[in-house]
Amino acid sequence: MASPSSLSASLSQPIQLIYAGGTFGSYGRPLAPLAADVFLPTLQQLLTGHDDAAFLPAIAWLDNTLIKDSSQLTPSDFVHFYTLLLSAYASGKRQFVLITGTDTLSYLGAFLAEAFAGSDICIIVTGSMRPLLDSEDLHSYKVDSHSDAWDNLRGSLRLAAGGQSGVKICFGGESWPAQTVQKIHSHDFMAFTGHSRAAYPDNSYIDKLAETRRQHWLDDQQSFLSALQARREQAIVHALYCLPNDADVLSTQLQALLSKPPCGIILLGFGSGNVPYSPLLAETLQAAYKQGHMVVCASQCAFGGVSDSYAAGSWQYNYQVIAGGRLTIAAIYARLLWLLLRYDTPARRRQRWTYTVNQASTSTSRSR
Structure with missing residues (x-):
């Protein structure tokens, strides 16, 4: 088992925040996703200056080159997020929040749950039904007080800070194992539902993975990574x-x-x-x-x-x-x-x- 000191060190690391597009980062008239080099500094500034800042965990940005509407995601894109997270996990990072669009949010979350089965990674997937930024004010970036985006992000960061292993989806004030989640409404804030009676892959995650066992898991993933990359266009x-x-x-x-x-x-x-x-x-x-x-x-x-x-x-x-x-x-x-x-x-x-x-x-x- 991992030592208390190594576990404490992993849980004290900043949460890695990944921005992948979707409604959450859309802005303007008509709505369109902001580029990462515009949206991420804006979000960082909002997180730092918000009233909740003192109560939120520390974050860091995990660079992601794939930002698109989630309805356009393909198997190759799913592999992209898997390899991005795998590389970060191999480097010692353990807690992640992934912001994506709601159209395929449940599909991506379930895929990541399958891919990371048997590990001690903590991934929280979230998004929003309304953009974070208020498009009624085109002169400055302000949080839309009527949006669900801020609450979803705040809930996801706090859930990730707990460090429980597994892949979960956090939305509308609730969270569930990713494999159980489905979208049930096209525009309501309570757009998703799930349940906690989850078996595999959720029951395969281990909170305190011994370092040698973790390395064996990583070695196994790396051993088929090139073959996986080759198959992604045909899958x-x-x-x-x-x-x-x-x-x-x-x-x-x-x-x-x-x-x-x-x-x-x-x-x-x-x-x-x-x-x-x-x-x-x-x-x-x-x-x-x-x-x-x-x-x-x-x-x-x-x-x-x-x-x-x-x-x-x-x-x-x-x-x-x-x-x-x-x-x-x-x-x-x-x-x-x-x-x-x-x-x-x-x-x-x-x-x-x-x-x-x-x-x-x-x-x-x-x-x-």
Whole structure:
């Protein structure tokens, strides 16, 4: 275990703040993200001069060259943030706050949770539904008193200061393990929700990681980093949405993917994962498996996940479809993307998915 002195030293370090764009840093008429060289000094000045300054933890800026609207993020961008954080973590930094846009905030958070599983890193992901700066005043940069941005940032910094390992999303006065979070409203300040009953990867994080074990974890990550970088352009996750159509329509959509390199496919079923049946669709699902594709069934419902209780849904699992369980769509996407990047064969990816499911069913608490 890490010594009390080394743990204390890591927790006394400044929190590394990463600005990645999104509504949080937008300003002007029409709204557009401010460049980092404009926004970051402004934010630093506001943090220093705000009434809360004395009650906020010390921060430092982690340089980030990728600033864009989060709706434009790609798997390559996810890898960028992973490598950025990995490099900083390897240098001894442990606590981070990442500001990004809300469109893909839950996807990025869930991906980072998968990527850093087994470590003692502390990452808080946040954003806002309204810009931090008041665009009614174009002559000076002032905090918009009606915005949720300041409260989200303040809450995230305080949460990061606690140093609890894992990846969490902090928004609207609440925080949750990143893998459980989904966006449920397009413009309300309470735009996200989640829950605390999280299994893997959340239960894999360790608060006091021994230095030798931490180095082994880092060595393992570094060993496949070049391969991961090479796969990022080919790693693709598709989604097929069930509608009240003939099942052969879904089969035709799936067949269009069979000629592509092995990929992840999220099958969005009705209710608890019910999917219309046809012999042709069953045959196509089996063909997808043989060609190395991973098809995971999720529910179109916001809560509850999928089960095999109904014959209308259970038939697909006889044709190599993987049940998504209670995972959100964002968490399924994140896990599929990480498996495509991390492992070189379909067999190893499916084996790893099975491992994570076993971890979820056997673990009832975090590794502490």
